[in-house]
Amino acid sequence: MAAKKTAPKKSAPSTPSASSASKRSDRDALTLGKIEKLARQALAQATKGGNPALDIRTRTLSNVSFNEKKRIIELGDRTQSREFFNVAMARKFMQTMLVASGCKTLIGEDKTVSIRQMFYMTKHTLPGSSENTFDDQSESDPIIEDLEVGIDALREELHLFANRRGLVVGKLVVNDAGDEIDLARMGRGGWGIPSICEPGHLAFVRNAAEFILLVEKQAVWHRLNEDRFWEKHNCILLTSEGQAARGARRLLQRMATELKLPIYVLVDNDPWGLYIYSVLKQGSINLAYESMRMAVPNVRFLGMSAFDYKKFAMPPAAEIKLTKEDITRAEQMKAYPWFKDAKWQREIQATIDNGFKMEVDALLTKRISFITDEYIPKKLRDRDYLQ
Amino acid sequence: MPKSKKDAPSLEQPEQPEPEPAQPKRRATAESMATRQREISVSEFFTKNRHLLGFDNPAKALLTTIKEAVDNSLDACEEAGILPDILVEIHETGAAAKAGDGTTGAGAGGTSGAPAGSSRFRVVVEDNGPGIVKAQIPKIFAKLLYGSKFHRLKQSRGQQGIGISAAGLYGQLTTGKPVVITSKTAKGRPAFRIHLRIDTKRNQPDVFSEETVDWAKDHGTRVEIELVAAYRGGRTGVQEYLEQTVVANPHMALAYVSPKGERLEFPRVTSDLPREAQEIKPHPHGVELGMLHTMLSDSGGESVKDALVESFSRVSPAVAAQICKMARVSPKTAADRIQGEDLERLHKALGEVKVMAPPATAVVPIGEELLIAGLKRRYSNAEFYASTTRPPSVYRGNPFVVEVGLAFGGDLPLDEAADIMRFANRVPLQYQPKACAISESVYQTNWRGYDLQQPKGGLPVAPMAVAVHLASVWVPFTSEAKEAVAHYDELLREMKLAVQECGRKLAAHVRARAHAQREEKRRSLFERYIPEVAAAISAILDLPKDKIEKPFFAALPNFVRFADEPGTPPDGAPPAAAAPNDAPTPPPPPAAARGGKGGKGKASPRGEQLELI
Numbered sequence A: 001m002a003a004k005k006t007a008p009k010k011s012a013p014s015t016p017s018a019s020s021a022s023k024r025s026d027r028d029a030l031t032l033g034k035i036e037k038l039a040r041q042a043l044a045q046a047t048k049g050g051n052p053a054l055d056i057r058t059r060t061l062s063n064v065s066f067n068e069k070k071r072i073i074e075l076g077d078r079t080q081s082r083e084f085f086n087v088a089m090a091r092k093f094m095q096t097m098l099v100a101s102g103c104k105t106l107i108g109e110d111k112t113v114s115i116r117q118m119f120y121m122t123k124h125t126l127p128g129s130s131e132n133t134f135d136d137q138s139e140s141d142p143i144i145e146d147l148e149v150g151i152d153a154l155r156e157e158l159h160l161f162a163n164r165r166g167l168v169v170g171k172l173v174v175n176d177a178g179d180e181i182d183l184a185r186m187g188r189g190g191w192g193i194p195s196i197c198e199p200g201h202l203a204f205v206r207n208a209a210e211f212i213l214l215v216e217k218q219a220v221w222h223r224l225n226e227d228r229f230w231e232k233h234n235c236i237l238l239t240s241e242g243q244a245a246r247g248a249r250r251l252l253q254r255m256a257t258e259l260k261l262p263i264y265v266l267v268d269n270d271p272w273g274l275y276i277y278s279v280l281k282q283g284s285i286n287l288a289y290e291s292m293r294m295a296v297p298n299v300r301f302l303g304m305s306a307f308d309y310k311k312f313a314m315p316p317a318a319e320i321k322l323t324k325e326d327i328t329r330a331e332q333m334k335a336y337p338w339f340k341d342a343k344w345q346r347e348i349q350a351t352i353d354n355g356f357k358m359e360v361d362a363l364l365t366k367r368i369s370f371i372t373d374e375y376i377p378k379k380l381r382d383r384d385y386l387q
Numbered sequence B: 001m002p003k004s005k006k007d008a009p010s011l012e013q014p015e016q017p018e019p020e021p022a023q024p025k026r027r028a029t030a031e032s033m034a035t036r037q038r039e040i041s042v043s044e045f046f047t048k049n050r051h052l053l054g055f056d057n058p059a060k061a062l063l064t065t066i067k068e069a070v071d072n073s074l075d076a077c078e079e080a081g082i083l084p085d086i087l088v089e090i091h092e093t094g095a096a097a098k099a100g101d102g103t104t105g106a107g108a109g110g111t112s113g114a115p116a117g118s119s120r121f122r123v124v125v126e127d128n129g130p131g132i133v134k135a136q137i138p139k140i141f142a143k144l145l146y147g148s149k150f151h152r153l154k155q156s157r158g159q160q161g162i163g164i165s166a167a168g169l170y171g172q173l174t175t176g177k178p179v180v181i182t183s184k185t186a187k188g189r190p191a192f193r194i195h196l197r198i199d200t201k202r203n204q205p206d207v208f209s210e211e212t213v214d215w216a217k218d219h220g221t222r223v224e225i226e227l228v229a230a231y232r233g234g235r236t237g238v239q240e241y242l243e244q245t246v247v248a249n250p251h252m253a254l255a256y257v258s259p260k261g262e263r264l265e266f267p268r269v270t271s272d273l274p275r276e277a278q279e280i281k282p283h284p285h286g287v288e289l290g291m292l293h294t295m296l297s298d299s300g301g302e303s304v305k306d307a308l309v310e311s312f313s314r315v316s317p318a319v320a321a322q323i324c325k326m327a328r329v330s331p332k333t334a335a336d337r338i339q340g341e342d343l344e345r346l347h348k349a350l351g352e353v354k355v356m357a358p359p360a361t362a363v364v365p366i367g368e369e370l371l372i373a374g375l376k377r378r379y380s381n382a383e384f385y386a387s388t389t390r391p392p393s394v395y396r397g398n399p400f401v402v403e404v405g406l407a408f409g410g411d412l413p414l415d416e417a418a419d420i421m422r423f424a425n426r427v428p429l430q431y432q433p434k435a436c437a438i439s440e441s442v443y444q445t446n447w448r449g450y451d452l453q454q455p456k457g458g459l460p461v462a463p464m465a466v467a468v469h470l471a472s473v474w475v476p477f478t479s480e481a482k483e484a485v486a487h488y489d490e491l492l493r494e495m496k497l498a499v500q501e502c503g504r505k506l507a508a509h510v511r512a513r514a515h516a517q518r519e520e521k522r523r524s525l526f527e528r529y530i531p532e533v534a535a536a537i538s539a540i541l542d543l544p545k546d547k548i549e550k551p552f553f554a555a556l557p558n559f560v561r562f563a564d565e566p567g568t569p570p571d572g573a574p575p576a577a578a579a580p581n582d583a584p585t586p587p588p589p590p591a592a593a594r595g596g597k598g599g600k601g602k603a604s605p606r607g608e609q610l611e612l613i
Helices: A018-047 A090-109 A115-122 A137-151 A218-226 A246-259 A271-282 A288-294 A324-335 A342-354 A360-365 A370-381 B030-034 B042-053 B058-080 B134-142 B163-175 B238-248 B289-297 B304-311 B317-327 B340-352 B368-378 B437-443 B489-541 B545-558 B591-595
Strands: A053-057 A064-067 A072-075 A079-083 A167-170 A172-176 A179-182 A202-207 A211-215 A235-239 A263-266 A300-303 B085-095 B119-127 B179-184 B191-199 B204-213 B220-229 B253-257 B263-266 B384-389 B393-395 B398-408 B419-424 B427-429 B464-472
Touching: A018 A053, A018 A090, A018 A137, A018 B489, A018 B545, A053 A090, A053 A137, A072 A288, A079 A090, A090 A115, A090 A137, A090 B489, A115 A137, A167 A218, A202 A246, A211 A218, A211 A246, A218 A235, A218 A360, A218 A370, A235 A246, A246 A263, A246 A271, A246 A288, A263 A271, A271 A324, A271 A342, A300 A370, A324 A342, A360 A370, B042 B163, B058 B085, B058 B119, B058 B163, B058 B220, B058 B238, B085 B238, B134 B163, B134 B179, B134 B191, B134 B204, B163 B179, B163 B191, B163 B220, B238 B253, B238 B263, B238 B368, B238 B419, B238 B427, B238 B464, B289 B304, B289 B340, B304 B317, B317 B340, B368 B384, B368 B398, B368 B464, B384 B489, B393 B489, B398 B489, B419 B437, B437 B464, B437 B489, B464 B489, B489 B545
Parallel strands: A211 A235, A211 A263, A263 A300, B085 B253, B419 B464
Antiparallel strands: A053 A079, A064 A072, A167 A235, A172 A179, A172 A202, B085 B119, B119 B220, B179 B191, B179 B220, B191 B204, B253 B263, B384 B398, B393 B398, B398 B464, B419 B427
């Protein structure tokens, strides 16, 4: 593989410590400016006797489109005006302002909190009533996303993070907030992927891997780690632990662009597994505004394919009958523009025709380490993947 | 007494085959039976039929007594053209005494002891009416079935002439005390006070004593009856009756002293007396066979044709000739000789002949404005009042008018079923609501269409009182007790139309009110959020909070509108424009359309004639 052994950016500039601090404060100043602009606009509109409003791009299926050229899902230009003097929107307007004010405080104090902590920072009871500014986190999370698109600032720039999810081991050394970490020496637990994987916070120090393998399930990752798969095959082994969180997606994208390594994804053979792959590849509807930072269009779908059942002579014990829901979801996937290609249509249709789905774990019906020493190596050798 | 034949088989010989039908043994002869046949005394009749007259129990007896006296006073005042001032007093005079222990012997054999819970009361009803000439007083108050109202077709409160004397009799039977009447007919004339009893054997008044007294009043009548009764509150109580009477009679001033000594005063709210109802002759469409026979028999040798013209309203000589032709009766036949099949054919022809509706001048409604004035007397703190008086209509040859008034909101109870007041010729009906066509019209109305709650098949649940008044020369009651109006289709239809019309007026108000409430809610929402938004903006911009709150509060009126302002709020959905479910009900067809014929022009305002039916 082309980029072997070492990362393209090496030594001094790649360590995210003192040197990058000034870069960070520049970004903070920019973000602060955006927040202030939002507040100043609202005040100006009210002063004129008008209706203070925020323009927020709508994050719905109808306002996203698939960019054929870049092969990512992009957010459209349709916006919704969030007005204060409107019964249906007043509460959300207030909440957006509260979150904006909270973010300003975080930036001012140079602290980072989780989105759950932001919920508590901004939650209180309105004086003279029993109404809360926020009732639960499911109310504040979309407001944070609204603010991100509303002022065009990333979550990290707002000093917010989501719960971290995802693990890595493999032949890579990284620098995380000044600590150098050798991902080949992480034992059984692996290295937890931080929520913020931006250049200011995380840098790649040395790379000896030739490719990256991402598996959907932690249990599968554990199987491969115990079998030292990454050592034998010189790779980086990741798990997204289900649907990939922003941290994992951002890390994957930076690995793809900075380390220039091919990425293989191994998910269950069902519509939900395929959608995990799909999000990694071209982005999600809800976070379409982040696609260019997160999507990895050339990520490869290693498996499990509906055709693996025959190829690997899987026993009937590996089958799980498709539910009505599974079939409906599969039909929806077939209609997505990014799966219009014949090979994808064939793959999805094959699952429907099989009438069953398969979990990666089902490979254990053959042997415990069948996946490590036969299934994956054979798929890689045969270049048996979709892209 | 010998055992009757029909009892025998089942008791004595259940299994025995029936013997050859033998002639039953004669038990009595015509002569022996004649010894037992005698005139029934009124007290016996009364005792057996008192449920028909409204004296079934002590509580109802008190109500009926007051009701009959007040109704008489009001009728008398109106007939004389006097604005009524009425005083009602109830004094508790002691525990109930057993009947028959009084000084009278006439009451012996009357009602036995009074039921538990009852007591002895003295009821006083005094008016400023025209008074009664001395000679008539005994007959009016101490002879059953005596009066001026039974023999004519005229809208009035009392209809049978049995009421007030029955109350006197009841008092006499339960306490032995005579009825005391004081009356004066004009200024300068003497006032008489007469103690009266009913001779129950002969149904004749018995003047116990009479005297001339000084009475400060120019004219009027005072009735005092002592009776065993029970004083109750609630829907069927005396106070409810008086308060309802106050609603339907805005021209009446009423003072009431309860047994507890509390005094209630309702000053009159209008000095317009109700227009005098015109007396009318029977209409051919409403006459019954027996009545027709009596009318013809009493015609004194006239021809049928002349008798018809004379006795009926709206029957011209031409119409009379047509009736005779339809009945195949010679118009020249002597009226008192018409009998049998001829009579039946004539009756049928009368019911079918095309003839003008009776004159609507015979019916006097309260009127929309005065009905509201009446409601305000009882429900002075309601938030909204509405009323509807329908054009006159006809059932079975009787003209009638339905009107509906309602009071809504204010201090009326919020989550209870609406209060329904039923009136027949301004008299409250307090018993048997379930059997009454008036209640039915309220039940059958879809109040949900007027944005009120209504359990299925129930009364609307709302802070509301509804008054429905039926004015007619002849109110069809379901029974002699005059407690509920019978379900005639024509009546029910008019009642429903009136309730719906009034309901639509209410709906407009309810919607405007809901809109105002929504606006108020919006305003308070914005007012609650402005300090939060201001605090956030002030933290972001490092500005004092009040500098930000001020412009927001200043902008607020641009976005909150109130019900009386035109237009809808900028973001709010326009107030529901949904028409009430019964809105498609076509405008009421004129009364004449009922038979599917005639019906030119629309129902005319009251006072004019109705069109052909």
